[in-house]
Amino acid sequence: MKMRMLEEDELFPSTPGKVKIERVNHRQFHRCFASTSTMFLWALFLVALTASYLSFQSFVDTSSRYLSASWGGLHWEKQIRASAQPHRADAAGISVLVTGAAGFVGSHVSLALRRRGDGVVGLDNFNSYYDPSLKKARKSLLSSHGVFVVEGDVNDDKLLAKLLEVVDFTHVMHLAAQAGVRYAIENPASYVHSNIAGLVTLLEACKSADPQPAIVWASSSSVYGLNEKVPFSESDRTDQPASLYAATKKAGEEITHTYNHIYGLSITGLRFFTVYGPWGRPDMAYFSFTRNILQGKPITVYRGKDHSDLARDFTYIDDIVKGCLASLDTAEKSTGGGGGGGGGVKKKGPAQYRIFNLGNTSPVTVPTLVSILERHLRMKAKKNVVEMPGNGDVPFTHANISYARAELGYKPTTNLDAGLGKFVKWYLSYYGYTRGRKNV
Numbered sequence: 001m002k003m004r005m006l007e008e009d010e011l012f013p014s015t016p017g018k019v020k021i022e023r024v025n026h027r028q029f030h031r032c033f034a035s036t037s038t039m040f041l042w043a044l045f046l047v048a049l050t051a052s053y054l055s056f057q058s059f060v061d062t063s064s065r066y067l068s069a070s071w072g073g074l075h076w077e078k079q080i081r082a083s084a085q086p087h088r089a090d091a092a093g094i095s096v097l098v099t100g101a102a103g104f105v106g107s108h109v110s111l112a113l114r115r116r117g118d119g120v121v122g123l124d125n126f127n128s129y130y131d132p133s134l135k136k137a138r139k140s141l142l143s144s145h146g147v148f149v150v151e152g153d154v155n156d157d158k159l160l161a162k163l164l165e166v167v168d169f170t171h172v173m174h175l176a177a178q179a180g181v182r183y184a185i186e187n188p189a190s191y192v193h194s195n196i197a198g199l200v201t202l203l204e205a206c207k208s209a210d211p212q213p214a215i216v217w218a219s220s221s222s223v224y225g226l227n228e229k230v231p232f233s234e235s236d237r238t239d240q241p242a243s244l245y246a247a248t249k250k251a252g253e254e255i256t257h258t259y260n261h262i263y264g265l266s267i268t269g270l271r272f273f274t275v276y277g278p279w280g281r282p283d284m285a286y287f288s289f290t291r292n293i294l295q296g297k298p299i300t301v302y303r304g305k306d307h308s309d310l311a312r313d314f315t316y317i318d319d320i321v322k323g324c325l326a327s328l329d330t331a332e333k334s335t336g337g338g339g340g341g342g343g344g345v346k347k348k349g350p351a352q353y354r355i356f357n358l359g360n361t362s363p364v365t366v367p368t369l370v371s372i373l374e375r376h377l378r379m380k381a382k383k384n385v386v387e388m389p390g391n392g393d394v395p396f397t398h399a400n401i402s403y404a405r406a407e408l409g410y411k412p413t414t415n416l417d418a419g420l421g422k423f424v425k426w427y428l429s430y431y432g433y434t435r436g437r438k439n440v
Ligand SMILES: NC(=O)c1ccc[n+]([C@@H]2O[C@H](COP(=O)([O-])OP(=O)(O)OC[C@H]3O[C@@H](n4cnc5c(N)ncnc54)[C@H](O)[C@@H]3O)[C@@H](O)[C@H]2O)c1
Pocket: 099, 100, 101, 102, 103, 104, 105, 106, 123, 124, 125, 126, 127, 135, 152, 153, 154, 155, 174, 175, 176, 177, 178, 179, 180, 193, 194, 198, 218, 219, 220, 221, 271, 272, 273, 274, 275, 276, 281
């Protein structure tokens, strides 16, 4: 928010000084226009000046448009094709378009695919919901492994059409979204833009592609909302969302179902449960707690009604990545005709539609999370315990993962203690600490 306002200030500086100068020069101007011939010359001069200004403006305009267009051209297409090319020895590799590739989960999934020899092209708009330098750093990491990340928005239908035309993607891993539950109070439109409009734009592009890719995308455990039946099973009700974020994810499940039904797109929705780990998201509690503890600042710990502790089914990133790859590997092909678009896209038969919980099945309370962090950081937290405000958070989450276990062979293996140990190790090294002290 702050950054955007700053940019606007820089683009439109206030101009009170100019008014003064004009007033001072008023008499001089009058004398110059005294004779008609001088007036004619002045007019000519002004016309020439305006013309040259206008042509300069249009030059600036086209060149800046050219420079800001971060996609297109033969060289760009070559980079996309190279990045999408599988390198598996058994020639069984897949080609995946990963949206949100500069994000936390997207960067991990992209790397894992690349490591096993699949082709990967990333797409991300690098928005400033949290520090974009972390997204740039993830992009650099991907680029050093040969994964190309396109800077663009999932709402850009022309870019999507071009990407799907240049490469016959077998799969789309759709992870781009406006995440976070509380930010929806501040900026509701960003959730509609990315999670609703962006999703529809992506599905439109996929249904028209020939061949149609299979789609695996991130829903969220937040769709269970005020559900009190534990553990949360896929068949439980999901019609009581507690936040706009949850409502947009639930809408996504319905929207993808429509595209599956009409156009034969193969759809797998994954309800992630509080994912954490190295390269994580700075807006999440485990991350901001770590930052504040290291800086000696207090942390705010929410408590539920009747002084009950909040609990989350924290899931380590490597386990989530395994679930994502298994989803891609078990996804059936889409059955739509693709090609031509224009409403001629008929499905040849029903396509696969699946929804899985990807959690850890062992909820941990927030005070326990804090004490594990304190142990790994070897520092005490200054805790500010307050009652949870009713702005979107739910009191607890707990996944039933038996369906994912049966269909995907999904079996989480990292508990919160081990996972936070790895996160803290990454955090200290990424932000230049040597065991609690910052190296400047
Ligand atoms: N991390 C979790 O605990 C968690 C839990 C449940 C669901 N999810 C879902 O998993 C997915 C990945 O989450 P994450 O934790 O990696 O979040 P993230 O914010 O780190 O990653 C999302 C990425 O998408 C990009 N993006 C956002 N809007 C875009 C747009 N319109 N066009 C192009 N790029 C856009 C962002 O720049 C960001 O890099 C999201 O869909 C999220 O809602 C995450």
